[in-house]
Ligand SMILES: O=C(O)CCC(=O)C(=O)O
């Protein structure tokens with residue numbers, strides 16, 4: 001088998017894993033979703049945006065109900081403009097295109113577009129328990145978070161905590177460390193979650209697969 005073919009098969013395995021886990025459990029975790037080189041170059045882009053001062057304090061809600069509350073959400077974000085991406089960001093978006101097509105073929109989710117931002121949580125900041133789908137705009141179907149934290153240890157904290165609804169009405173907690181290359185993906189309408197405080201700055205790419213074209217979501 002050629003190296004190219006082997007890589008394609010590995011990618012397909014990852015996609016299958018995401019589709020199976022999503023339909024069985026409503027969430028999927030994939031380690032080494034990004035390889036160390038991809039993580040490193042995306043971190044370079046993140047640092048570049050940070051140095052240009054284009055990260056903004058994240059708010060809560062859609063544009064017409066936008067509030068900034070440090071207690072609820074302490075992260076800073078930089079939205080990706082698909083028309084002006086640097087090569088590592090474009091490679092990442094190409095990956096997302098492939099996953100979107102795959103999930104539409106296998107899970108019939110009717111995904112049409114996505115939106116992503118670079119994210120930075122300063123040490124000690126959190127994002128309190130929430131669901132990602134907005135009440136007044138329900139086009140976010142799946143949440144995707146790719147972590148960019150090299151040499152992250154359990155002692156650094158910063159877990160993503162999912163609250164999984166159980167058939168008996170209770171909730172099961174799952175804690176996910178934000179280690180480099182890991183992808184966390186879950187149903188944006190169903191799964192409450194929170195980000196716990198970390199002792200180090202916590203970096204990621206965060207985004208959503210939408211069932212409508214992004215520039216139409218103001219409708
Ligand atoms: O960074 C994470 O682990 C989750 C982020 C999140 O919940 C969000 O941005 O809506």
Ligand SMILES: [Fe+2]
Nearest residue numbers: 130131132193
């Ligand atoms: Fe969230």
